[in-house]
Amino acid sequence: SAGGSTCAEHRAVSYNEIDGSLYKEKELIFPPELVLRKNLPLKLHGFGGIRWYRPLELKHLLDLKLLYPTAKLVVGNTEVGIEINFKSAQYPILISVSHVPELNVLNIKENGLEIGSSVRLTRLQEVLEEVIAERETHETSSCRAISDQLKWFAGKQVKNVASVGGNICTASPISDLNPLWMAARADFHIIDSKGNIRTVHAKDFFLGYRKVDLAQGEILHSIFLPWSRHFEFVKEFKQSHR
Known part of the structure; x- marks a missing residue:
């Protein structure tokens, strides 16, 4: 203490400890009202x-x-x-399309990983790291390549909001991830306005410069990334301008 005053000790505050008052005495966190707010169309x-x-x-x-x-x-x-x-x-x-539940799925299946098109790149990277730690090494060659490439992908703020499907459908010729989807034998599931789903191999999805195999009324629903096979190796390289 100095001059009879005492400095209060700061500690992290969880959401369930907050009653909505006296924020000035607590550590600044993301507003709980926004976290708990019910989403509306x-x-x-x-x-x-x-x-x-x-x-x-x-x-x-x-x-x-x-x-x-x-x-x-x-x-x-x-x-x-x-x-x-x-x-x-x-x-x-x-x-x-950020709040559509079906487009935000991330399911670990017996034969691969199902990734909703609205899944954020940060979340994808987190799940890939979990998969790499838990599954057999030979199964995760593609996962390791994508995870390593994401480390060089833009900044954290961008990855926190950018989606897997958005990056794919932009079809940028300098995309960091699209060549890996093709090399990893990924499949893209496309849904039309009537709910019909068709599957396109990643290697067949890109038709030209920023052109993809999506008809009017269709959207990219999800991506399926199969586990790598024995003696199948996927490795990423990123070369910058000289």
Whole structure:
């Protein structure tokens, strides 16, 4: 103490200890009200007639895609934001797919890993590390390659919001991950507005410069990454400009 005053000791506070008052006496954390807030479907209007939707169910998303077949789907907005701000792209209808449960699945199966298209890259990296630690070494060659490549993928803030499906469907010719999906024999599951699902091999999905095998009204539902086979090795390399 100094001059009779005592410095309070700070400690981390969990969400269940917070009653919503006296935040000034506690360590700053993410607002619990936002964590506990019930999600609602949203429809917002923006400048220039832009409309922004956030469905919470796959059926509602497919209905919107049927109604607006050319609508742009967004999760982290890391690519679309650049296109709008720096390339003068115009997207009058935007649909956020970040809160659709079916697109956020991450299931470890007997024959591989099922990855929803809205899964964030940070979450994918976490699960890949778990799989690498738990499964046989020969099964996780592809997982190790993707996990290692993600270490060089943008910054943590971008990976926290960017999605697996968004990175795939952007079809960038300098993509860090798309060559690995092809090398790893991944399959892409595509769903149309009627709920029909078809499967496309990753190597057949990319048709050209920023062109993919998605018809109007279709979206990328999920990715299936099979375990590597015996004597099958996948290794990533990233070469920068000289």
